[in-house]
Amino acid sequence: MAQRNILQFIILGLVTDQPRTGYELTKAFDNDIGEFWSAQHSQIYPQLKTLEAKGWLTHTEEITGEKLNRKRYAATKSGKAALNDWLTAASEPVSGAKDEFVLKLYFIHDQTDARLKPMLTTQLIWHEQRRDHLRKQLATKFPNGADALDFGHFLILEHALHREEEYCQWLQAALAQLPGGMTN
Missing domain, CATH: 1.10.10.10 (Winged helix-like DNA-binding domain superfamily/Winged helix DNA-binding domain)
Incomplete structure (x- = not known):
């Protein structure tokens, strides 16, 4: 298409x-x-x-x-x-995104691969910063929650924040699955 x-x-x-x-x-x-x-x-x-x-x-x-x-x-x-x-017009659902990091993970097969922890940690730091930025944006632009005059923007920020929170949770869980867990 x-x-x-x-x-x-x-x-x-x-x-x-x-x-x-x-x-x-x-x-x-x-x-x-x-x-x-x-x-x-x-x-x-x-x-x-x-x-x-x-x-x-x-x-x-x-x-x-x-x-x-x-x-x-x-x-x-x-x-x-x-x-x-x-x-x-109807929007086509997004089934996947072009995420280079996820693509790289696909080609790492061994759980003990030394590249995994730095990759996951770097991504976690980046996504935590992004999550924190979105939290600030939401608090600054919508201090009282949803705004009837700019509801779409509110929903977008809320969605982006949930996405980043979920990504952070996934990365933390991935790090915990490495030999020695997140402390290694």
């Missing part, structure tokens, strides 16, 4: 929420969207041109400083309709 261009819909969603510059879109991926989807500057700017050529985006020019012009993008009526169609 052909992979859909999800980035175009993320951009449409972001500029539908509020008109944004390319820089502001990049920052959105560094912050909130980056919790569950990534895109680089080199992907975002060409996509803006493509969406504008489709008639899904329009822009206004702003002057900042003495000479700098920047474009602020907003969704057009047809862009909002495309976003709505995408939001309404």
Whole structure:
């Protein structure tokens, strides 16, 4: 099955929420969207041109400083309709992710392999840091729990936090199964 261009819909969603510059879109991926989807500057700017050529985006020019012009993008009526169609369409369930670490584990057959403990420990540290970051994000953005005006964002952070907590538990259990357990 052909992979859909999800980035175009993320951009449409972001500029539908509020008109944004390319820089502001990049920052959105560094912050909130980056919790569950990534895109680089080199992907975002060409996509803006493509969406504008489709008639899904329009822009206004702003002057900042003495000479700098920047474009602020907003969704057009047809862009909002495309976003709505995408939001309404069924999403295929994700059955697996491209996790290089898990792939590497697949090729290690011996429980006593010296590479296992450092690999598992490194992953555990990374996932604990990620879990802690998500806890802070959830507490900062939603100090009173779910927010009816931004419920989707709340659910995403909650899901990401549960995923990281589960990953940490799995890694701790894996380390405990090594000869000598987690203390080795």
